Amino acid sequence: MTVRTLSSVKLGAVLAAALTVTAAPASATECIAPSNPGGGWDFTCRTIGRVLGELGLVEGNVQVTNMAGGVGAVAFAMVAAERPADEDLIVATSTVGVTQMAQGRYPAPLETMRYLAMLGADVGVIAVDNDSPIQSLEELTAAIAADPGSLVTGGSSGAGGWDHIRLLMVADATGTEDLSAIRWVQFDGGTDAVTQMMGGQIDVVSTDMGEIAGFVESGDIRVLAALSDEPIPAFPDIPTAASQGVDVTGYNWRGLYAGGQISDAAYDGWVERLETLYNSTNWQEAATSAGLIPIWRGGAEFEAFVREQAQVMETISREIGVIQ
DSSP: OOOOOOOOOOOOOOOOOOOOOOOOOOOSEEEEESSOTTSHHHHHHHHHHHHHHHTTSSSSOEEEEEOOSGGGHHHHHHHHHHOTTOTTEEEEEEHHHHHHHHTTOSSSOGGGEEEEEEEEEEEEEEEEETTOSOOSHHHHHHHHHHOTTSSEEEESSOTTSHHHHHHHHHHHHTTOSOGGGSEEEEOSSHHHHHHHHHTTSOSEEEEEHHHHHHHHHHTSEEEEEEOSSSOBTTBTTSOBSGGGTOOOOOEEEEEEEEETTSOHHHHHHHHHHHHHHHTSHHHHHHHHHTTOEEEEEEHHHHHHHHHHHHHHHHHHHHHTTSOO
């Protein structure tokens, strides 16, 4: 998994307004998706919850709670303040969330939580509406390079977030000089962004394949490029950016954290259950059919990985002027 950096540009930080949300009481096991239904975090919770039940790794069904706001900040704040020791609670996170933390957009530091496991990586994609006159990545990048403000772009992160950074990486690699002139709109999930694009409010979406796979399958949108080293197994006909001469990749790993005050025994138990889930045919098939690339990191290895990723994202964010 590679991360390319950008040349330095002036980009003002746009902070997502936090929403006040009261958490639903936990049942036997609860997974919080810090997004609206249909997004990548929602997919993470619902699929992992379903497979945990199928394999008998938890008692009963897993309750999924959607808690959108602040690109994960609202859910993070609630867990930190109200449920830091809840051993039956897990929360979906990803590169997007860690990027927000690295930029100081969460109410507490990364170390507030305990990070359980990564189970796969989603692939970043650049998409337009099926009725868009833009037919290729080359046409899109030429239009942006000629007039960076001519198109409205959006995704499931704020300005300077991972979805935005990936679009800037593509624009930077194809000759756009004033990256700060590219117009960006934040949504609470790729599904919301695509819905607005289909309604004509924005022109281009930069997000994860896992968030919008249903729209791809239905033919409602056209994916111009996958930001991966190889074609996405579930969508092999979508060209990679690299195959079109744009050497940019942008993966978004998907995983889970728990409250920072859970016991070591509870933490180890979750890691063990999630590794069993990862190795199951149930998860492997569900992940690949949604466009994910199965990848396992768990326990101490994942904790170290998250901290390393936060440092990388902080460096990139400084380079593009999001933080000082």
